[in-house]
Amino acid sequence: MTRRALGTLLGLAATTACGDIANPIRLDFYEWRLIVPAVPGPGNDSLSFHWPRNRLPVRIWVEDAASLRDNIPTAIGAWRQAFLYGEFDAVVVSDSQTADVVVRAGAAPGIEFSRMRLHSALAPECAGATDLDISDDQTQLELPIRIYVDPRSGPTAPGLPECLALTTTHEVGHALGIWRHSGVATDLMFSDPAVTAPSARDLETAEVIYHLTPNVEVAGP
Amino acid sequence: MRTTPLLPALLLLAGVPGLEAQTEYHARIGAVGASNLLRDVIVNEITVRQSIAPMIALGGSLPIGARGHRIGLEATVSSGKFHGSESGADTDLGTLRTGTLLVNLEGPLYRAFRWRVGLGGLQYWPPDRDGIFTSGGTTRLLAGAGIDYRRPVLSRWDLMTSARYDFHRFSTEELERRGFSQTQGVSRVSLSLGLSRSIR
Numbered sequence: 001m002t003r004r005a006l007g008t009l010l011g012l013a014a015t016t017a018c019g020d021i022a023n024p025i026r027l028d029f030y031e032w033r034l035i036v037p038a039v040p041g042p043g044n045d046s047l048s049f050h051w052p053r054n055r056l057p058v059r060i061w062v063e064d065a066a067s068l069r070d071n072i073p074t075a076i077g078a079w080r081q082a083f084l085y086g087e088f089d090a091v092v093v094s095d096s097q098t099a100d101v102v103v104r105a106g107a108a109p110g111i112e113f114s115r116m117r118l119h120s121a122l123a124p125e126c127a128g129a130t131d132l133d134i135s136d137d138q139t140q141l142e143l144p145i146r147i148y149v150d151p152r153s154g155p156t157a158p159g160l161p162e163c164l165a166l167t168t169t170h171e172v173g174h175a176l177g178i179w180r181h182s183g184v185a186t187d188l189m190f191s192d193p194a195v196t197a198p199s200a201r202d203l204e205t206a207e208v209i210y211h212l213t214p215n216v217e218v219a220g221p
Numbered sequence: 222m223r224t225t226p227l228l229p230a231l232l233l234l235a236g237v238p239g240l241e242a243q244t245e246y247h248a249r250i251g252a253v254g255a256s257n258l259l260r261d262v263i264v265n266e267i268t269v270r271q272s273i274a275p276m277i278a279l280g281g282s283l284p285i286g287a288r289g290h291r292i293g294l295e296a297t298v299s300s301g302k303f304h305g306s307e308s309g310a311d312t313d314l315g316t317l318r319t320g321t322l323l324v325n326l327e328g329p330l331y332r333a334f335r336w337r338v339g340l341g342g343l344q345y346w347p348p349d350r351d352g353i354f355t356s357g358g359t360t361r362l363l364a365g366a367g368i369d370y371r372r373p374v375l376s377r378w379d380l381m382t383s384a385r386y387d388f389h390r391f392s393t394e395e396l397e398r399r400g401f402s403q404t405q406g407v408s409r410v411s412l413s414l415g416l417s418r419s420i421r
Contacts, residue, residue, distance in 0.1 A: 021392060023261040024400030053312060084352045084399075085267055085305035086312045211264040211307070 029205035034179035049216040050177040057089040061096040066105035075169035082203035087210035108148040125163035130174040140219035147171040249278040251413025267307045274301025290328040315348035356394035363389045381417040
């Protein structure tokens with residue numbers, strides 16, 4: 001009887017102790033790299049970037065206009081959901097001089113200011129753009145990244161608040177490393193997005209980016 | 222049936238006359254270490270683990286039968302860092318608190334040594350609703366065993382040294398939502414030292 005009880009206990013212990021947690025396979029992501037003409041030197045033509053751990057939290061300065069002060073924290077929260085292991089975090093800071101990302105309301109200035117511009121959200125109500133200042137050899141990113149969110153319609157225009165919110169989150173997606181638009185309209189990183197939050201594909205893409213080695217690094221200390 | 226595990230606690234709290242003299246209480250401090258909470262692969266292998274953490278244990282027991290067996294409750298609380306590791310680099314994920322409650326059966330083993338086995342629960346209290354704990358903490362079924370060594374230091378008090386092993390299976394709502402299947406077996410070992418009311 002005792003032997004049987006012991007056997008049962010050991011069997012139960014073996015059953016409960018066996019097997020480990022099984023992780024999902026992440027395959028539902030899209031191309032995020034910025035494709036550019038290759039230059040002499042490293043010759044990279046597909047630029048990949050994510051914020052390194054030692055730069056976290058990313059410091060974001062936000063202009064007090066176009067609901068940016070409300071929409072940027074929401075955007076940070078929306079993208080943080082992508083990550084399980086503290087890969088990305090950002091905070092709003094009060095000093096634009098020390099910011100890693102500067103977010104302004106209004107139309108983006110002339111392209112000569114920046115080397116590369118990601119245009120997006122060209123809706124009638126609002127538009128967005130993210131400027132990346134990348135070195136000639138395409139290996140260094142000069143900070144800050146500059147985001148522009150432009151309310152192109154009047155403040156009472158229908159759909160403007162929603163357009164500003166989703167455009168802001170879309171541009172923050174570029175700033176965290178998704179440097180290319182999704183080809184699927186149900187993704188927030190589609191070039192003219194209609195959804196209000198990052199899709200599962202957007203989040204999985206962001207998650208995967210932070211576990212690959214980038215070929216563009218933040219310039220300077 | 223549901224009230225059975227609560228009986229010793231209620232008796233301890235109520236201070237039932239006659240049982241008070243046979244009631245044992247103890248308090249210990251120590252440290253607890255745990256195996257990996259999680260193993261994931263996103264390009265590289267990622268593991269999440271708790272650091273060795275300080276622990277406080279409080280408990281009590283009542284005699285059952287004539288062979289020196291006792292039944293009791295023991296609660297522990299620990300608080301320590303937890304971190305993710307990927308390709309040799311660690312990321313601090315904050316402070317993770319855990320609490321356990323075990324209903325224990327214990328008995329004499331050899332001289333001043335006593336064995337104990339127990340069943341109960343373990344609660345994880347994460348620092349924030351973030352990462353693997355985005356949906357909050359989790360409660361897991363816990364099974365444990367251990368050995369106590371008692372050495373008299375005062376007329377009614379013993380120095381109590383304890384070694385414990387416990388096991389549970391870990392997952393969180395957030396991990397399940399993201400498609401993790403099954404659960405991770407987590408072993409924990411603790412060593413602690415404290416005072417116990419004598420059971421001689």
